[in-house]
Amino acid sequence: MSPAASSRWCPTPEQLMILEEMYRSGIRTPNASQIQKITTHLSFYGKIEGKNVFYWFQNHKARDRQKLRRKLSRQLQLQQQQQQQQQQLYYYQLNQQNHQFQGYLDYSTGSSTLPQFPYDISNSFLPQGGGGVASTQVMNYTWKEDIPQRMEMEKMYGHDWMMMETGPSSPPCARPLQTLELFPITATNLKEEGTTSKQF
Amino acid sequence: MSPAASSRWCPTPEQLMILEEMYRSGIRTPNASQIQKITTHLSFYGKIEGKNVFYWFQNHKARDRQKLRRKLSRQLQLQQQQQQQQQQLYYYQLNQQNHQFQGYLDYSTGSSTLPQFPYDISNSFLPQGGGGVASTQVMNYTWKEDIPQRMEMEKMYGHDWMMMETGPSSPPCARPLQTLELFPITATNLKEEGTTSKQF
């Protein structure tokens, strides 16, 4: 038969297994050298090129994030809805004074616990020179998002800025406070999360 | 259970979007008045207090710095150890492609698909009367107009980039069916080596 080569790479189960294992072990953005090694190794199980490996990690990482984001956002939303219904009236003026505020915010999308390095498949694909120093490379590339750290909060104490509730108290130094109109937002990164249209 | 569902603010996707947009637009340390306005506005999308806004900006800013610092040190470290490794093979070649593109596009008129805020959101939350220090925070680039046009560039097939064939061609999706052992990755030893990284 004519080769009729398919236009795109089709990973064999073995290749897929290995790639996934590598991913699980922490590899996210292999550099050229690593890609080279991985490709060479995987070529034993079937046709493959460097770009396939490169793309695979790109896609896998991206779709992982995507999945996580979707999940989190759904979760947040439900939580938020329930919370709003329950908490509507209560808990409104509880903290007029000092309440040790911490940095709130769950903003980060990814901070999921990354599986710790198993025996370390990654060592096999690190830049030449073996493990040692180079292994930091892999670690550093594992997850871009970082776990929040404690920040200095001293500046905030003794400030009155955040005492403003949204409630209609007499605004100390503010203007009429008209409700700004909604703007049609289209964020670059929250696309499928667009399920929210809760008014108030 | 007490009605207090959660002890901390949980931003809705809309709120998050808007906050991030503001941050992107240059707002870093809103003053009380700005916080007030922002809070009022965001309360339309869910429960929120002034302190949430304040903390959000604090945290976001701090984490930006943190990320920067981390990246810097990481980079220094890597620079030292990979002085002689050229490892940007893939990206390098990829970017050559992009160059071709962007030179071609000339960036004549911004992006298209993602309508940003119809107007500069940051203006709405600047100090009253305008001017002042804060105004320097705001980027002065306005959102580009749009051009939904799609470039019909000749597909640059023939990417010689990333070519890394490693063997004689074989059928696209055929698997060799050799029962080669998967090298040591099989999670037989899932111990925490611990010594793998964490260099700094």
Place this chain on the structure above:
DNA sequence: GCAAATTAATGATTTATTCAAG
């Protein structure tokens, strides 16, 4: 059972964003 039709996954490309050096 079995293809055509439809949908879901995922490989491959393109576009946008970020960070920092010049």
Place this chain on the structure above:
DNA sequence: CTTGAATAAATCATTAATTTGC
């Protein structure tokens, strides 16, 4: 302020799953 390097996000396109009518 501009630009290059790197990356992430969005999108295109093809293959695999699956559904469906016969």
